[in-house]
Amino acid sequence: MTASSSNQYDVIIIGAGAAGLMCAATAGYRGRKVLVLDHANKPGKKILMSGGGRCNFINLNSTPANFLSDNPRFCISALKRYTPQHFLDLVERHGIEHEEKAAGQLFCKDSAKDIVTMLLTECEWAGAEIRMKTSVKGIAQEAEHYRVKTGSGTLLCESLVIACGGLSIPTMGATGFGYEIARQFGLTVLPTRAGLVPFTLHPELKQQLAPLSGVSCPVDAACNNQHFREPMLVTHRGLSGPSMLQISSFWHPGDPLRINLLPERNIREDLASLRKQKPQSTVAQYLAQHLPKRFAQAFNELYGWQGPLQAYKNIDLEQIADTLGQWTVKPAGTEGYRTAEVTLGGVDTRQLSSKTMAALDHPNLYFIGEVVDVTGHLGGHNFNWAWASGVAAGQSA
Numbered sequence: 001m002t003a004s005s006s007n008q009y010d011v012i013i014i015g016a017g018a019a020g021l022m023c024a025a026t027a028g029y030r031g032r033k034v035l036v037l038d039h040a041n042k043p044g045k046k047i048l049m050s051g052g053g054r055c056n057f058i059n060l061n062s063t064p065a066n067f068l069s070d071n072p073r074f075c076i077s078a079l080k081r082y083t084p085q086h087f088l089d090l091v092e093r094h095g096i097e098h099e100e101k102a103a104g105q106l107f108c109k110d111s112a113k114d115i116v117t118m119l120l121t122e123c124e125w126a127g128a129e130i131r132m133k134t135s136v137k138g139i140a141q142e143a144e145h146y147r148v149k150t151g152s153g154t155l156l157c158e159s160l161v162i163a164c165g166g167l168s169i170p171t172m173g174a175t176g177f178g179y180e181i182a183r184q185f186g187l188t189v190l191p192t193r194a195g196l197v198p199f200t201l202h203p204e205l206k207q208q209l210a211p212l213s214g215v216s217c218p219v220d221a222a223c224n225n226q227h228f229r230e231p232m233l234v235t236h237r238g239l240s241g242p243s244m245l246q247i248s249s250f251w252h253p254g255d256p257l258r259i260n261l262l263p264e265r266n267i268r269e270d271l272a273s274l275r276k277q278k279p280q281s282t283v284a285q286y287l288a289q290h291l292p293k294r295f296a297q298a299f300n301e302l303y304g305w306q307g308p309l310q311a312y313k314n315i316d317l318e319q320i321a322d323t324l325g326q327w328t329v330k331p332a333g334t335e336g337y338r339t340a341e342v343t344l345g346g347v348d349t350r351q352l353s354s355k356t357m358a359a360l361d362h363p364n365l366y367f368i369g370e371v372v373d374v375t376g377h378l379g380g381h382n383f384n385w386a387w388a389s390g391v392a393a394g395q396s397a
């Protein structure tokens, strides 16, 4: 079968998400004839839902230490060449108002829609075509090109970019299609799992914590030699909030979490000095000073700390300090891909060029964004990677 020139493109990108749109604009500005295909009904759906609808579009303080990968140095080159400042310059050229919510984390002041509109405008200016509601049935490689079979006909391209994301939030159109293509062309796909995801609890602890649903407090959560000092939120399903999402990326089934509920305090010393100065005071009163009221009450009931501190021996104070400072929770699991912000694992970067994102054995086949085994911490790092890997491929494809 031959294709007419209207079916021929220099670059076809599968996936109109963050990485795909960035790549499309970059390749389009180089004069390449670009087509983006996506099976969803509108582009950039995850951008729209990101950052609570305001899109935490970059993290200015990102370093390679903010990324998980089996090949940790891979991401450095692309992130160095297209920095968060480059993306911020673009955002400002489009007049998008933004604000820094936490150190280095920039959000839209108004709506994540502004970022999608900006990317679509860039694609339009660069002459890149976007075709939504188009499912890709299969890919075949022929001498000089790739043949992309879609529900509405066959297309040809010189360079094929796989930007179809990971498995998180299937209701938003996530599929494992990118991994299938990688395997088809002989690339290794490292095991995937849900990251930046809330924990679920075993029934007993879930019931004990039920009265705390909706309560948040700052904690330091640790697991597998990583720790994050950020808020924890108790939900009706389990534990969430930034500290839990962050540590979930380092958690494996069966691992305990160690949670310091009073990371700013030296609990042992506090209790000893309180016992000396106010012997009649109680653990409940101490907790009420430093934890949200409902939290303090629930913990006191859970552990039955009754009576005045003067009745407590040093070893009792140590036990209380351990319980609060190293509260140990064994999650039942996580909420999985249904609510995960990202997918860990994916296309093994050892088989990709860190300069162009092309497969080493298939120089015109590119993998960018979340489908690749590069996953950022919470706080804008994942978009940093989507933009940087998109630009790297767009400069070469």
Ligand code: FDA
Pocket (backbone or CB within 6 Å): 014, 015, 016, 017, 018, 019, 020, 037, 038, 039, 040, 043, 044, 045, 046, 047, 049, 050, 051, 052, 055, 056, 057, 058, 134, 135, 136, 163, 164, 165, 166, 168, 169, 172, 173, 174, 175, 176, 177, 178, 339, 340, 341, 342, 368, 369, 370, 371, 379, 380, 381, 382, 383, 384, 386
């Ligand atoms: P992305 O998932 O954006 O795009 C993939 C595209 O491919 C989709 O449009 C999909 O429809 C399409 N596709 C999939 N399979 C296909 C197929 N078979 N055929 C055709 N098309 C197909 N990150 C961050 O830095 N700051 C933040 O504030 C947030 N917030 C956030 C909130 C929530 C709720 C989630 C789920 C995620 C975030 N993230 C985030 C993570 C961020 O959204 C994510 O890292 C990027 O969107 C990844 O960009 P990609 O372009 O790789 O995939």
